[in-house]
Amino acid sequence: MVSRQQLQNLARQHGTPLFVVDHEVLRENYLEFRKKLPRVQAYYAVKANSDPAIIRTFYDAGASFDVASIEEFRLVYENIKSLPDKARQDFIWNQIIYAHPVKDNQTLKELDPYKPLVVFDNQAEIDKIKRYAPHAGLILRIKVLNTGAVVELSSKFGASPSEAVDLIEAAFQAGLVVEGLSFHVGSQCTNFQNYVLALNLMAEIFQEAWDRGHPQMKILDIGGGFPVRYDNQVQPFDQLAELLNTELDRLFPRGLEIVAEPGRFLVATAGTLVATVIGKAIRDGKQCYYIDDGVYHTFSGIIFDHISYEIKAFTEGPTQISAVFGPTCDALDTVSLAAALPDLELGDLVYSENIGAYSHASSTYFNGFPPAKVVHVNQS
DSSP, X not given: OXXXXXXXXXXXXXXXXXXXXXXXXXHHHHHHHHHHSTTEEEEEEGGGOOOHHHHHHHHHXXXXXXXXXXXXXXXXXXXXXXXXXXXXXXXXXXXEEEOOSOOOHHHHXXXXXXXXXXXXXXXHHHHHHHHHXXXXXXXXXXXXXXXXXXXXXXXXXOBOGGGHHHHHHHHHHTTOEEEEEEOOOOXXXXXXXXXXXXXXXXXXXXXXXXXXXXXXXXXEEOOOOOOOOSSTTSOOHHHHXXXXXXXXXXXXXXXXXXXXXXXXXXXXXXXXXXXXXXXXEEETTEXXXXXXXXXXXXXXXXXXXXXXXXXXXXXXXXXXXXXXXXXXXXXXXXXXXXXXXXXXXXXXXXXXXXXXXXXXXXXXXXXXXXXXXXXXXXXX
């Protein structure tokens, strides 16, 4: 983990706002996931942070990849393009899943020569895949409960369990091959029972599909949602891993390949944002600070990911509840209204930890302010 002194040194060297990615933490998180879920192959969800250096570190560590756009596919492909033809194709088939259930025609055309594994959840998608990517293998995504997840996904994606086997039959009748099932309990899922209910549902659907003559379905994708301990209200990953291992062993035969799509879990704790106080004022009796990063930039996770990030100071001293605002002219650009901070002066540095996921990935250039500069540490 990068020390406070290192963060300050990096800020002096590179300026702020500064987004620091610690690759040692990336590797530690990946190894923890693999160790605690030994039956589960980890497909890094590239959307959480698509920085090519992060992708490279996970590639070197042996990870697989969940992509949701053709551009994300290309980012992963950069790491394998020089492999021999068979090794490259084997990697695409065994270690990349295109997990977006709805794809445009051009994307399918571009994917087809690679013979990828793609997710679907409706009849129209079957028709499109048949026409534009007939060499793809299919994974059917099932709608499951997202209760207790910070970001709910079931309203947008997932076939109803009641139509699952009919869709599987339709895909096979179209000359395609359904390789398995997937689900997603929602991002930052703190209700672990969502996984239990979903796994039991998957077991039932698998059994019905096998009974109807489709033994080739041998992949279960348990999606993402593995929560990060942003605060002590989130149960430790150990508890979820123990629960998942028990259910996977109880419900599914050893011959079934089990994969997952961790994104946040792998990158959140590897990212730290350092910013500078560029303004201060007293408004309605409250101390207010203005910093050079905000919700249109690295703190975009406040808006899009519904996560509150703790603002910390390098300066010591008694604290008071303060407001922290970003640099743009929009009042929406509010980082916190309840940050416990000491008295800060213009030019002082502040930082936020555990901000590696869904943050810099959705930064904008709004109001002419560019995203934070990215610095990678401990890459080897």
